[in-house]
Amino acid sequence: MKTAVVILNWNGRKMMEQYLPSVMEHTSGDASVIVADNASSDDSLAFLEENYPDVRIIRLEENYGFADGYNRALKQVEADYFVLLNSDVEVTPHWLEPLVDYMDAHEEVAACQPKILSYVAKGKFEYAGASGGFIDKYGYPFCRGRVFDMVEEDEGQYDDVYQIHWATGACLLIRSKDYWAVGGLDSRYFAHNEEIDFCWRLRILGRQIVCQPSSVIYHLGGGTLPKGNSRKTFLNFRNNLTMLYKCLPDEEMNHVMRWRWFLDYLAAWQTLILNFNYGDFKAIYRARRAFKKWKSDFAADRQQIQQSRVVDWKQERKRYSILWLYYVKRLRKYMDFPA
DSSP: OOEEEEEEESSOHHHHHHHHHHHHHHOOSSEEEEEEEEOOOSSHHHHHHHHOTTSEEEEESSOOHHHHHHHHHHTTOOOSEEEEEOTTEEEOTTOSHHHHHHHHHOTTEEEEEEEEEESSSTTBBOTTTTTOEEEOTTSOEEETTEETTEEOBOSSTTOSOEEESBOOTTEEEEEHHHHHHTTSSOGGGOSSSHHHHHHHHHHHTTOEEEEEEEEEEEEOOOSSSOTTOHHHHHHHHHHHHHHHHHHSOHHHHHHHHHHHHHHHHHHHHHHHHTTOOHHHHHHHHHHHHHHHHHGGGGHHHHHHHHHTOOSOGGGSSOSSOHHIIIIISOOOSGGGSOO
16 A cells, blocks of 8 residues: 555544545545544444445554554554544545655655645634644744744745645654654654654654645644643643653753743743633643653653754754744744744
């Protein structure tokens, strides 16, 4: 098989019913659709078996989350390319061909993503990927088309093929050999930041990540943990700090981590004082403690990653602070930022 489109499912009957028809209709050629199920307790598998008997189902014995769910499922898939596709994605005609064609022609590229627009506001970019992701000097992620909560209208301003720092897990096409070259997604994360960590490790090896906007999909987003959920806040902060610990070069480790200590606690008090959000306030404090507690578990990972570095670390992140540009200089769009 050349391309395996793998959808991770957990109690997603409604998602499957709404979004799977477009995937089945517009995925053809040497590509197969596979559903990996994280031990669902609803009737989503019965729905699949009745309505899509040709879809292969991989049954996992428990809910392993996004990262380990995919790792365990993909070990059972033989294909040149894997597509990690969220269950709440509507694809468009010929969505897969531009991605595969670009990868076929560019061996130096490990992974790519399409242009991702919002399912509920189809003229706007989608929060969790837009037209490709980046990381600022302190590890904060943002996208071409989305900076913090500011989401741009899609006016074709990011329609060029572009090298990016990370591709979203909502729709990520990856060479299978590259997926396993870095050991897959970090299963300890459970969910959130795992695709950014994954892409950063690939780029440390000299592999490229791109956005190919000739492919377009529509993503609902927030299907499992909606925005504003304190569990999501906890995972984002804990996992982001862990990613920095694993991937930052020695030259920047202490400097960045000192700033993050200050900025994280500032964010916690901001959520409490300005937003009256005690749940997120506690989640950020818990995330800092959880990171400190399990940091030593990643020491061997950090050593291996740093020893495998083949590119200049100054190319791995943007050299500016997105917080400074957004909150102080009041810049709201990626196109207004320094190159």
